[in-house]
Amino acid sequence: xxxxIWSDVVCPWCYxxxxxxxxxxxxxxxxxxxxxxxxxxxLDPGAPTQPTESTSVxxxxxxxxxxxxxxxxxxxxxSVAADDGLAFRxxxxxxxxxxxxxxxxxLALHRGGRELQGAVKEALLSAYFLEARNVADHDVLREVAxxxxxxxxxxxxxLASDxxxxxxVADIERARxxxxxxxxxxxxxxxxxxSGAQPADVFSQVLKxxxxxxxxxxxxxxxxxxxGPDGCPV
Amino acid sequence: xxxxIWSDVVCPWCYxxxxxxxxxxxxxxxxxxxxxxxxxxxLDPGAPTQPTESTSVxxxxxxxxxxxxxxxxxxxxxSVAADDGLAFRxxxxxxxxxxxxxxxxxLALHRGGRELQGAVKEALLSAYFLEARNVADHDVLREVAxxxxxxxxxxxxxLASDxxxxxxVADIERARxxxxxxxxxxxxxxxxxxSGAQPADVFSQVLKxxxxxxxxxxxxxxxxxxxGPDGCPV
Numbered sequence: 001x002x003x004x005i006w007s008d009v010v011c012p013w014c015y016x017x018x019x020x021x022x023x024x025x026x027x028x029x030x031x032x033x034x035x036x037x038x039x040x041x042x043l044d045p046g047a048p049t050q051p052t053e054s055t056s057v058x059x060x061x062x063x064x065x066x067x068x069x070x071x072x073x074x075x076x077x078x079s080v081a082a083d084d085g086l087a088f089r090x091x092x093x094x095x096x097x098x099x100x101x102x103x104x105x106x107l108a109l110h111r112g113g114r115e116l117q118g119a120v121k122e123a124l125l126s127a128y129f130l131e132a133r134n135v136a137d138h139d140v141l142r143e144v145a146x147x148x149x150x151x152x153x154x155x156x157x158x159l160a161s162d163x164x165x166x167x168x169v170a171d172i173e174r175a176r177x178x179x180x181x182x183x184x185x186x187x188x189x190x191x192x193x194x195s196g197a198q199p200a201d202v203f204s205q206v207l208k209x210x211x212x213x214x215x216x217x218x219x220x221x222x223x224x225x226x227x228g229p230d231g232c233p234v
Numbered sequence: 235x236x237x238x239i240w241s242d243v244v245c246p247w248c249y250x251x252x253x254x255x256x257x258x259x260x261x262x263x264x265x266x267x268x269x270x271x272x273x274x275x276x277l278d279p280g281a282p283t284q285p286t287e288s289t290s291v292x293x294x295x296x297x298x299x300x301x302x303x304x305x306x307x308x309x310x311x312x313s314v315a316a317d318d319g320l321a322f323r324x325x326x327x328x329x330x331x332x333x334x335x336x337x338x339x340x341l342a343l344h345r346g347g348r349e350l351q352g353a354v355k356e357a358l359l360s361a362y363f364l365e366a367r368n369v370a371d372h373d374v375l376r377e378v379a380x381x382x383x384x385x386x387x388x389x390x391x392x393l394a395s396d397x398x399x400x401x402x403v404a405d406i407e408r409a410r411x412x413x414x415x416x417x418x419x420x421x422x423x424x425x426x427x428x429s430g431a432q433p434a435d436v437f438s439q440v441l442k443x444x445x446x447x448x449x450x451x452x453x454x455x456x457x458x459x460x461x462g463p464d465g466c467p468v
Contacts, residue, residue: 011461043461062465076468080459178452182462191450196458206455214448216425218412221440224430225314227245227277228416231296234310 001034001211006041006175006185007121009098009105009135010055012077012088015125017184017197019084024203030211035114038121040102040171041183044095049136051094058095081129092132099168101135104145104155106164116149123148189214235268235445240275240409240419241355243332243339243369244289246311246322249359251418251431253318258437264445269348272355274336274405275417278329283370285328292329315363326366333402335369338379338389340398350383357382423448 003021007014025031053061060070074090081088101124108120127133127144134140138159146152158164175185178193186194186203189210194203225234237255241248259265287295294304308324315322335358342354361367361378368374372393380386392398409419412427420428420437423444428437459468 008461012466013459013461017458043463059465073468077466080468179454182460184460187452190448191453192455193452194455194458196460198455198458202455202458213450216447218421218427219425220413221426221428221432221436224251224428224432224436225247226416226418226430227242227247229277231293232246232311234307234314 001030001189001207001214003034003036003189004039004187005036006039006171006180006183008041008043008183009101009121009124010047010093010096010128011041011043011183012081012090012129013197014184015086015129016077016081016084017186018122018125019086020197020200021186021203023084023200024207027204028207030207034207036118037109037114038105038117039175040105040168041175041180041185042098042102042168042172043183045097045099047095047097047136049097049100051096051134051136053095054091055093055095056091086129088129089132090129093128094132094134096134096136098135099165100138100141100159102168102171103158103162103164104141104150106167107154107158108145108148108150110164111151111154112149119148120145120150235264235423235441235448237268237270237423238273238421239270240273240405240414240417242275242277242417243335243355243358244281244327244330244362245275245277245417246315246324246363247431248418249320249363250311250315250318251420252356252359253320254431254434255420255437257318257434258441261438262441264441268441270352271343271348272339272351273409274339274402275409275414275419276332276336276402276406277417279331279333281329281331281370283331283334285330285368285370287329288325289327289329290325320363322363323366324363327362328366328368330368330370332369333399334372334375334393336402336405337392337396337398338375338384340401341388341392342379342382342384344398345385345388346383353382354379354384 025034056070059073060067071091078088078090105117105121109117123144124135128135142152142155145155184197188206191210191213192206194206259268290304293307294301305325312322312324339351339355343351357378358369362369376386376389379389418431422440425444425447426440428440
């Protein structure tokens with residue numbers, strides 16, 4: 001069974017949704033047969049590659065709120081994240097572009113398959129939300145990506161090029177074609193679309209239903225001419 | 235989509251069923267996405283490796299019929315095969331063991347994947363039914379298998395060993411666990427079991443139904459918390 005997930009590196013609900021899906025997979029009896037593939041989504045493709053402000057300042061500006069109002073918005077998300085075991089440092093996070101981070105997530109899939117991709121995705125989310133690092137900075141990206149298992153020289157080469165930028169664009173277009181305007185967006189077994197960070201038990205139910213749907217008992221189609229232990233009757 | 239087929243090299247309905255499935259695939263719009271995997275089945279595991287009689291003589295003996303009666307049985311099958319474009323020479327075929335032929339079909343899958351396996355399977359069926367060759371004879375097996383693309387030295391090595399015999403046994407056990415007592419037996423997309431050489435239009439219907447079942451329109455599961463162009467509301 002395959003799970004495709006559209007997600008942005010700087011999307012808090014994406015990280016929270018990831019933990020809830022993982023909790024559901026932790027109790028799913030066929031978890032060993034589940035493959036997760038991460039797809040790119042950029043909430044703000046126009047965000048600067050060199051950060052100019054914190055997300056708190058950006059939010060206050062964007063929604064016409066006070067600094068305190070923006071912090072309150074972030075505190076609410078931080079509180080939910082804590083319930084899922086994630087110690088967010090949202091107030092310290094920077095408003096940055098994620099194109100380069102997504103290009104490395106594609107590189108990881110290309111080079112090391114789903115396992116390496118999953119490690120790089122988790123490392124980038126962790127660096128941004130738990131350590132408040134600048135995930136647009138090439139030195140940071142290099143350090144995070146190599147610690148997750150990517151080759152440093154290859155990371156440098158990809159960051160210096162526009163390699164995998166077309167993959168990012170294609171992912172975003174595919175999300176839109178599936179009707180996803182926000183992330184996280186999960187597609188379970190090409191059959192169920194789950195929008196947003198649903199509770200773990202919702203994921204559990206969908207996993208179970210998708211599995212049953214794709215592994216039905218064999219339906220037998222009436223007997224045709226065949227050969228058996230007693231020969232080959234016409 | 236995947237089609238698993240249990241089949242014996244000396245089973246006339248298996249070859250006829252293969253042609254009917256191929257006819258159905260010829261008009262199936264998603265044929266390029268279909269993978270066929272051949273599995274072993276032995277109708278008579280006790281058949282001699284050095285043939286001692288023709289299948290006509292064996293049939294007459296087994297069913298207590300006259301030589302003419304056995305020929306009539308074979309003529310009926312030959313007539314059906316002709317309708318599917320196969321010029322059987324059943325009256326000349328020999329009663330032989332197919333273990334070694336099946337071992338080579340496994341070797342082909344192992345070495346060259348489904349394409350090479352399909353070529354070797356077809357070549358063996360053709361050699362037996364259209365040319366009435368002894369498909370237990372190692373020289374014949376070598377010639378047929380290498381003409382289909384297997385490496386001669388490797389064929390010799392495998393024939394001189396018992397390599398892939400366990401794969402043949404495992405295939406037969408799996409067929410029994412699926413409830414197949416005769417062949418051909420087709421499993422379409424792990425969902426539909428088709429027993430026997432059904433008409434091509436039955437295969438067409440099952441292919442269509444299996445495809446629809448495994449490619450349903452995305453079912454959407456209600457909206458959870460997500461980030462979108464307008465931010466990350468709690």
